Amino acid sequence: MHDITVVDLSRWQFAATALYHFLFVPLTLGLSFLLAAMETVYVSTGKPIYRQMAQFWGKLFMINFALGVATGLTMEFQFGTNWSFYSSFVGDIFGAPLAIEGLMAFFMESTFVGLMVFGWERLSRGQHLAVTWLVALGSNLSALWILIANSFMQDPRGAAFNPATMRMELNSLQQLIFNPDAQSKFVHTSIAGYVTAAIFVAGISAYYMLKRRHLDLAKRSFRMAALFGVLSTIGVITLGDALGFVAAQAQPTKLAAMEGLWKTEPGPMPFNLIAFPDQSLQQNKGAVQVPYLLSLLVTHSVDGSMPGFDTLQRTAEQRVRNGIPAVQALQALSKDPHDAQALAQFEAHRQDLGYGFLAQRYAPDLAELTPQQVQQAARDSIPPVAAVFWSFRFMVAFGLAMLAFFVLGVIYTLRNRVQDKRWFLIAAVWMIPIPFLANEVGWLVAELGRQPWTVFGVLPTWMSASTHSVGYMVFSLAGFVLLYTVFIVIEMALMVRAIRQGPPDSAAALPRAVLVEG
Amino acid sequence: MELYAILQIVWWLLLGVLLVGLAVMVGMDMGVGTILRWVGRNDVERRVALNIIGPHWDGNQVWFILGGGAVFAAFPLIYATAFSGFYVVMLLLLWAMIVRPLGFEYRGKIADAAWRNAWDWSLFVSGAVPMIVFGAAIGNLFHGVPFHFEWNLTSVYTGSFLALLNPFAILCGVLSLALSVMMGALTIMNGAEGAMRSRALGLACGGAIVAFVLFAIGGLWVNALDGYQLAAQPGAGVPQTPLQQTVTIAHGAWMANFTAHPVLWLVPAAGFLGMLGALLAALTGRSYVGWWLGALAWLGVIGSAGVALFPFLLPSSSDPSMSLTLWNASSSRLTLAWMLGFTVVFVPLVIWYTGWAFWVMRGKVTPESIEHDEHAY
Numbered sequence: 001m002h003d004i005t006v007v008d009l010s011r012w013q014f015a016a017t018a019l020y021h022f023l024f025v026p027l028t029l030g031l032s033f034l035l036a037a038m039e040t041v042y043v044s045t046g047k048p049i050y051r052q053m054a055q056f057w058g059k060l061f062m063i064n065f066a067l068g069v070a071t072g073l074t075m076e077f078q079f080g081t082n083w084s085f086y087s088s089f090v091g092d093i094f095g096a097p098l099a100i101e102g103l104m105a106f107f108m109e110s111t112f113v114g115l116m117v118f119g120w121e122r123l124s125r126g127q128h129l130a131v132t133w134l135v136a137l138g139s140n141l142s143a144l145w146i147l148i149a150n151s152f153m154q155d156p157r158g159a160a161f162n163p164a165t166m167r168m169e170l171n172s173l174q175q176l177i178f179n180p181d182a183q184s185k186f187v188h189t190s191i192a193g194y195v196t197a198a199i200f201v202a203g204i205s206a207y208y209m210l211k212r213r214h215l216d217l218a219k220r221s222f223r224m225a226a227l228f229g230v231l232s233t234i235g236v237i238t239l240g241d242a243l244g245f246v247a248a249q250a251q252p253t254k255l256a257a258m259e260g261l262w263k264t265e266p267g268p269m270p271f272n273l274i275a276f277p278d279q280s281l282q283q284n285k286g287a288v289q290v291p292y293l294l295s296l297l298v299t300h301s302v303d304g305s306m307p308g309f310d311t312l313q314r315t316a317e318q319r320v321r322n323g324i325p326a327v328q329a330l331q332a333l334s335k336d337p338h339d340a341q342a343l344a345q346f347e348a349h350r351q352d353l354g355y356g357f358l359a360q361r362y363a364p365d366l367a368e369l370t371p372q373q374v375q376q377a378a379r380d381s382i383p384p385v386a387a388v389f390w391s392f393r394f395m396v397a398f399g400l401a402m403l404a405f406f407v408l409g410v411i412y413t414l415r416n417r418v419q420d421k422r423w424f425l426i427a428a429v430w431m432i433p434i435p436f437l438a439n440e441v442g443w444l445v446a447e448l449g450r451q452p453w454t455v456f457g458v459l460p461t462w463m464s465a466s467t468h469s470v471g472y473m474v475f476s477l478a479g480f481v482l483l484y485t486v487f488i489v490i491e492m493a494l495m496v497r498a499i500r501q502g503p504p505d506s507a508a509a510l511p512r513a514v515l516v517e518g
Numbered sequence: 519m520e521l522y523a524i525l526q527i528v529w530w531l532l533l534g535v536l537l538v539g540l541a542v543m544v545g546m547d548m549g550v551g552t553i554l555r556w557v558g559r560n561d562v563e564r565r566v567a568l569n570i571i572g573p574h575w576d577g578n579q580v581w582f583i584l585g586g587g588a589v590f591a592a593f594p595l596i597y598a599t600a601f602s603g604f605y606v607v608m609l610l611l612l613w614a615m616i617v618r619p620l621g622f623e624y625r626g627k628i629a630d631a632a633w634r635n636a637w638d639w640s641l642f643v644s645g646a647v648p649m650i651v652f653g654a655a656i657g658n659l660f661h662g663v664p665f666h667f668e669w670n671l672t673s674v675y676t677g678s679f680l681a682l683l684n685p686f687a688i689l690c691g692v693l694s695l696a697l698s699v700m701m702g703a704l705t706i707m708n709g710a711e712g713a714m715r716s717r718a719l720g721l722a723c724g725g726a727i728v729a730f731v732l733f734a735i736g737g738l739w740v741n742a743l744d745g746y747q748l749a750a751q752p753g754a755g756v757p758q759t760p761l762q763q764t765v766t767i768a769h770g771a772w773m774a775n776f777t778a779h780p781v782l783w784l785v786p787a788a789g790f791l792g793m794l795g796a797l798l799a800a801l802t803g804r805s806y807v808g809w810w811l812g813a814l815a816w817l818g819v820i821g822s823a824g825v826a827l828f829p830f831l832l833p834s835s836s837d838p839s840m841s842l843t844l845w846n847a848s849s850s851r852l853t854l855a856w857m858l859g860f861t862v863v864f865v866p867l868v869i870w871y872t873g874w875a876f877w878v879m880r881g882k883v884t885p886e887s888i889e890h891d892e893h894a895y
Contacts, residue, residue, distance in 0.1 A: 002672075062623055063623065063624075063627075065623075066619040066620050066622070066623035066624065067619070067620070069576065069579075069619045070615075070616035070617070070618070070619045070620060071616065072583075073582075073583065073612060073615055073616055074612045074616060076583060076586050076587065076590075077586055077601060077608060077612055079590065079597075080586075080590065080597045080598055080600070080601025080602060080608075081601045081602055081605055081608050081609070082602070084598035084599065084601065084602035084672075084673055085598070085671075085672050085673075086598075087590065087594055087597055087598035087601075088594050088595045088597075088598035088599070088671055088673065089671075090594075091590055091591070091594020091595075091597060091598065091849070092594055092849045092850050092853050093853070094590070095587065095589075095590030095591030095592070095594055095597070095849070095853075096591045096849075096853055096856065096857060098586075098587040098590055098591065099584065099587035099588045099590065099591040099592075099857060099860075100587075100857075100860050101587065102580055102583045102584035102587045102588075103584060103587075103860055103861065103864040103865070103868070104860070104864055106580050106583055106584075107577065107580045107584070107864075107868045107872075108871075110576040110577045110579065110580050111574075111576075111577035111580075111868075111871055111872055111875050112577075112871075112875070113576055113577075114572070114573035114574055114575075114576055114577055114875060114879075115573060115875055115878060115879070117573070117893050118572060118573040118879060118891075118893055118894075119573070119878060119879070120893060121891065122878050122879065123878065162757065162850070164757040164758070164759075165757050165758065165759055165850070166670060166671050166759050167594075167671070169849075169850040169852070169853070170849075170850060170852050170853045170856075171852065173852070173856050330670065331669055331670075334669040334670065334759075334761065335669075337759075337762065463672075466598075466602035466605070466673075467602075467672060467673070467674050467675070468602070468605060472605055472606070475606075475609075476605075476609050479609060479613060483613060483616070487616075487620065490620070490624065494624060494627050494628075497627070497628075498627075
């Protein structure tokens with residue numbers, strides 16, 4: 001039986017390690033493409049400044065990459081160490097994309113990253129360019145497979161429960177891969193990585209322009225980053241909207257939490273710009289609303305409607321009642337796999353098995369479940385509304401701020417005026433943390449919004465964890481926090497040091513270029 | 519034979535291939551990390567050692583990641599039960615391993631003796647600890663691991679951390695470390711010159727001799743252990759759970775497969791031959807040949823463990839009938855088939871471009887060449 005404290009501590013550990021890992025991944029995704037773009041310009045124009053750019057930003061890339069690799073390792077094994085029931089219950093489906101990621105993407109990225117760093121003198125220009133592109137392709141393919149795996153947790157398609165093996169099993173790889181959630185989430189997340197890299201490069205270039213150092217490299221880097229950034233930000237916002245549309249079909253509870261929608265109302269529905277959701281009273285305090293906007297955003301029509309938590313909870317209660325006989329049938333099948341009556345009972349109720357599990361938290365023997373406990377289980381199907389609601393608003397606000405920043409940046413850089421806009425350069429440096437924060441709150445929207453499920457509607461979080469003692473969990477959580485804190489201090493110090501040092505002095509190497517354009 | 523049973527056996531073989539790939543490729547880098555302080559007497563020499571594996575360690579490490587992913591995909595119950603059961607050991611392994619990328623990448627960034635010494639020791643820990651854990655984990659399989667399942671296959675581990683450190687497991691851990699030191703030293707011999715090469719020769723020979731002796735002792739020891747036998751089960755290739763079989767324990771049963779099929783003695787023979795051959799090749803200065811013979815030694819050692827345990831993957835000591843075998847712990851037929859398809863396409867491709875990467879970076883690493891190269895570690 002699961003100890004709920006252990007489940008909570010496991011969740012904290014997963015969130016801590018995943019959020020930490022997700023500080024490094026988006027920058028890798030975007031910066032690898034920017035490196036490839038810079039090197040492409042170098043190879044096609046032959047201008048050495050672009051080689052210098054690729055090498056300088058490549059150095060920062062590697063400092064970041066090392067921690068991405070290191071923290072990714074613990075993520076892969078954490079499913080087994082801390083979420084063992086989850087792993088055995090859906091490993092037949094969830095393990096495949098992880099293994100394919102290693103085989104198809106991670107090998108490519110990691111093998112060629114070695115050649116990218118060490119191969120400048122050993123490879124021809126064309127070969128080295130190809131290697132850099134393969135690193136970018138590898139890291140992005142890696143993201144694709146991870147998000148396919150994640151999307152199974154959001155919208156479990158292509159699988160069914162097999163009572164003979166007591167687990168979920170794959171029945172269509174195509175449905176798993178071409179999950180609509182996976183497609184829009186991959187594009188949204190990887191492009192968010194491009195935005196992250198664009199702000200990173202723009203911000204550091206702005207710092208050089210403020211200091212009047214490495215001007216040629218800084219101006220060229222800023223221009224590439226701004227153009228890349230403005231396109232990417234538009235992409236992120238568009239795909240974010242598509243993702244909301246997909247979520248409306250697959251995860252109505254997540255969407256209702258994002259909008260703070262407690263009651264179902266006929267369209268046109270207003271959008272809660274600001275509100276203070278209260279989970280215990282199931283209502284919002286002090287809402288500031290924009291009429292019509294929610295219908296437009298979510299249903300792409302003026303008078304569309306979506307269910308609020310009152311409706312969703314009533315449905316959940318029905319499903320809990322229906323899930324109870326499904327779990328009871330499984331218990332019988334576990335003792336005797338050939339029990340025909342139990343098999344028939346299971347088949348009749350199998351679509352609500354997960355809701356039976358949800359209720360089992362309150363009574364291991366479901367025959368003893370009280371009506372209040374059934375209601376409580378249905379109430380559990382509502383995610384933590386305030387956290388999702390506010391994470392979503394911060395994500396959107398950060399996205400809009402970055403769009404405004406890049407639009408201005410593109411205008412200034414195309415007029416070759418950016419180096420004179422002191423206020424804008426200072427703002428650019430301050431923008432550097434914004435995409436990282438946006439990525440983190442974006443993760444919270446996706447994963448907190450999925451609660452109380454690890455696999456939406458199929459497997460509740462409370463029963464997914466390993467059966468450890470609280471002591472083990474405190475020990476491991478403390479270990480991770482300690483190690484990761486030391487790591488990030490070292491990483492930041494090395495980043496700052498490398499940025500302060502800058503590229504090998506460009507004024508000496510390229511006096512003419514600086515004189516002409518600086 | 520039923521297609522599902524064939525797929526299960528193929529995946530059992532592929533699991534072996536992955537473990538050997540992991541042991542050879544990651545093991546050599548970890549061996550270099552383990553012997554770094556001794557094979558290199560000053561900072562320049564240590565940088566030479568790190569730059570020999572510098573362009574490749576990241577790609578090699580993917581064998582470890584892929585190993586984890588493949589067990590998850592092909593044998594989810596093993597992944598879930600073993601990794602949660604070995605919790606503290608897994609954490610030590612992961613914490614040791616995550617320091618490695620930082621050691622490689624960050625060590626050279628600051629030219630300060632204390633900074634570099636600290637990373638040297640972190641590379642020592644992150645080389646030696648994972649190899650010992652890797653060997654000890656396989657060693658523990660022969661004693662069985664104390665776990666059982668609840669009705670819905672929630673796995674419950676009932677042992678302690680210290681129980682995993684029994685004498686036989688420690689022997690396997692040291693064997694694994696010795697082989698990794700041997701491979702690391704052979705790799706240094708391939709890439710370095712002069713005094714470093716002769717120090718590496720000594721370490722390679724030491725590793726080979728220790729491994730040879732421990733593998734022989736381990737073989738005799740396994741002969742005297744209690745082994746597991748499947749007494750009744752639903753059958754190979756039948757979808758099942760570990761709740762539906764009966765397992766008995768018999769003295770010396772881990773040798774049953776060798777007794778039934780004497781041709782299997784070739785597997786441990788390959789292990790001994792590889793170690794002996796690597797020793798002779800190192801002594802006669804043929805370190806490249808020695809490296810390949812070292813890979814053969816790994817194949818022999820891991821293969822011997824697999825043959826002895828077959829069809830068991832994770833025997834349970836507290837409830838032997840709930841032991842995990844390749845018949846009750848593997849993924850569904852469809853998953854195994856799809857995964858095989860991806861493997862057949864991508865593994866040759868990976869081997870091809872890995873070979874190309876080694877070919878591009880071939881040749882000796884010298885102190886002059888690192889000073890000349892601003893990208894060196």
